[in-house]
Amino acid sequence: MSGAARSLAALAAGLLFGLGLSLSGMLDPARVRGFLDVGGAWDPSLVFVLGGAVSVSALGYLLSRRLRRPALAETFDLPTARRIDPPLVGGAALFGIGWGLSGFCPGPAIAALSTGAAPVLVFVAAMLVGMAAQVLIRRFGPASVRP
Amino acid sequence: MDAYLPALGGGLLIGLSAAMLLLLNGRIAGISGLVAGLARPGERWVADAAFLIGLVLGPPLFALLAGHWPVMRIEGGWPVLAIAGLLVGFGTRLGSGCTSGHGVCGLARLSPRSIVAVLVFLAAGMLTVALMRVAS
Numbered sequence: 001m002s003g004a005a006r007s008l009a010a011l012a013a014g015l016l017f018g019l020g021l022s023l024s025g026m027l028d029p030a031r032v033r034g035f036l037d038v039g040g041a042w043d044p045s046l047v048f049v050l051g052g053a054v055s056v057s058a059l060g061y062l063l064s065r066r067l068r069r070p071a072l073a074e075t076f077d078l079p080t081a082r083r084i085d086p087p088l089v090g091g092a093a094l095f096g097i098g099w100g101l102s103g104f105c106p107g108p109a110i111a112a113l114s115t116g117a118a119p120v121l122v123f124v125a126a127m128l129v130g131m132a133a134q135v136l137i138r139r140f141g142p143a144s145v146r147p
Numbered sequence: 148m149d150a151y152l153p154a155l156g157g158g159l160l161i162g163l164s165a166a167m168l169l170l171l172n173g174r175i176a177g178i179s180g181l182v183a184g185l186a187r188p189g190e191r192w193v194a195d196a197a198f199l200i201g202l203v204l205g206p207p208l209f210a211l212l213a214g215h216w217p218v219m220r221i222e223g224g225w226p227v228l229a230i231a232g233l234l235v236g237f238g239t240r241l242g243s244g245c246t247s248g249h250g251v252c253g254l255a256r257l258s259p260r261s262i263v264a265v266l267v268f269l270a271a272g273m274l275t276v277a278l279m280r281v282a283s
Contacts, residue, residue, distance in 0.1 A: 020160030022206045024161065028217065036275070040276075051158060057169075057255035064170055075173055078175065093268070094271075096267060097234050098233070100279070106245045110182065135183070
């Protein structure tokens with residue numbers, strides 16, 4: 001029962017996320033790149049997207065701290081890592097370069113799969129390969145490159 | 148100002164989604180993590196997949212409600228998109244998150260790791276766009 005309820009809640013949350021991305025303009029890579037183009041014709045609209053999203057998300061987080069457990073699950077599954085280490089910084093830098101090149105980050109790219117546009121398929125396929133490569137290096141690579 | 152209302156409204160919906168997933172399921176709405184998690188079967192698998200299915204259905208639902216699909220102008224050819232995709236996939240796993248996990252959820256928790264990650268990927272993205280403009 002609670003498994004089905006969790007899946008329904010997740011489906012509804014995913015729909016809201018995809019709807020929000022669509023309304024906000026985040027699905028438009030040219031607009032995202034316009035936001036990153038601070039030296040050119042800067043488009044500040046993403047400040048409003050992130051500002052709106054972070055404020056409601058923060059309210060949710062503050063509320064969660066007053067609860068012993070989530071409504072449909074046993075525990076809050078929050079990240080526990082604290083260290084600011086080279087993998088975090090290097091990974092964020094590589095991601096930022098790819099984001100700047102294309103204007104796509106994972107959420108909008110996955111949501112945009114529903115448009116069936118071929119360039120989106122290319123991007124998402126490459127993204128999955130990149131994720132798999134990182135997992136393989138972490139598992140089987142030399143210890144020196146393992147995060 | 149009116150031009151920014153959809154951006155703000157969309158942002159509020161994204162935040163609501165993240166709050167909902169946390170308060171109901173105790174889960175962080177980090178898209179790169181959820182996608183990567185599909186390769187690992189476990190008790191969370193079905194709900195995580197359901198979130199991603201909802202995410203994919205978001206734009207068609209928007210089209211139904213708004214009467215038009217969201218604008219999507221993709222610049223750059225397939226080689227650029229393929230390289231970008233590789234970097235985004237590799238980087239988000241190495242750095243444990245993307246715009247949603249570190250941005251929407253991590254900043255909301257004032258996580259020091261997420262604040263650093265967001266500053267780094269914003270700076271790298273801005274520098275990349277600037278270099279591409281200089282080169283073209």
